[in-house]
Each structure stands twice: as structure tokens, then as C-alpha cells.
Amino acid sequence: MNLATDGKSSRLLTAAAYTALFLAGAVEGLIGSFQYSRLAPVAAIGFCVLLLATCLLGAWAMRTISGALWPAVGWLVVSFVLSMPVSGGSVIITNSTAGKWYLYGGTVSALSGIALAFGAQTFGGRIPGAGARPR
Helix, strand or coil: CCCCCCHHHHHHHHHHHHHHHHHHHHHHHHHHHHHHHCCCCCHHHHHHHHHHHHHHHHHHHHHCCCHHHHHHHHHHHHHHCCCCCCCCCCCCCCCCCCHHHHHHEEEEEEEEHHHHHHHHHHHHHCCCCCCCCCC
């Protein structure tokens, strides 16, 4: 059985890659939600840059817009769930300068990564990546 010709194996491998991208975004959101306040807003900005890089590298590796979408969705789900107050009244992501930079900057970074991937595919015809075939 050849992996390149087997449709089920190819779909399974693609699903595993998108799941890994989603989990990478979710882990970034989990770690960032607890560590964003280190060094005031500097760490929050660093986590935003890391998310943008993950989205762009995901799009580059998968050569699709979905490669940028899944890490962004993973980050958004985890970060915004952790920013909600619990019944005891405690909040993980506070309404501070660093918290605002982390949530708003991360959202802008996620949307920018998706938009840049969309622009690369729309205006370039495809997202260039490893193993891309010339036209």
C-alpha cells in the first residue's frame, strides 16, 4: 500500500496535521493565558507574535488558508474561555494593560495570519511552500 496513492491514508494524515495545528494554537493559548503578564506587556506582545508566526507557518506548511485558521481557532477558544470569570469570581486573564494586549493583540494576530494567508493564495495563486510545484 503506497501512502501517496491511498486516499484514506492521505485524508487521515491531513486530518492529523490540522489537529496538530489546532492543538498548537490551543497550547499557545493555554501557556499565554497564564504567562502573559510577565515583563508587563512585553510577554503579551511576544505571545501575539508567536501566534502570528504559527498561523503563517501553518499556512505555508499546508499550503492552504486552513493551515492558518486552525491554530487561530485553537488559540481563540482557549484564550477566551480562560478569560471568562468563574462562579468563585476569579479571572485568569485580568483587565490590565498586559491582559488587553494579550487578548486584543492575539485576536489581531490570528486574523492577520488568516488574512495574509488568504492574500497570498488569492494574489499569488497558491501559498508557496515546501515541495511546491512550479506552474
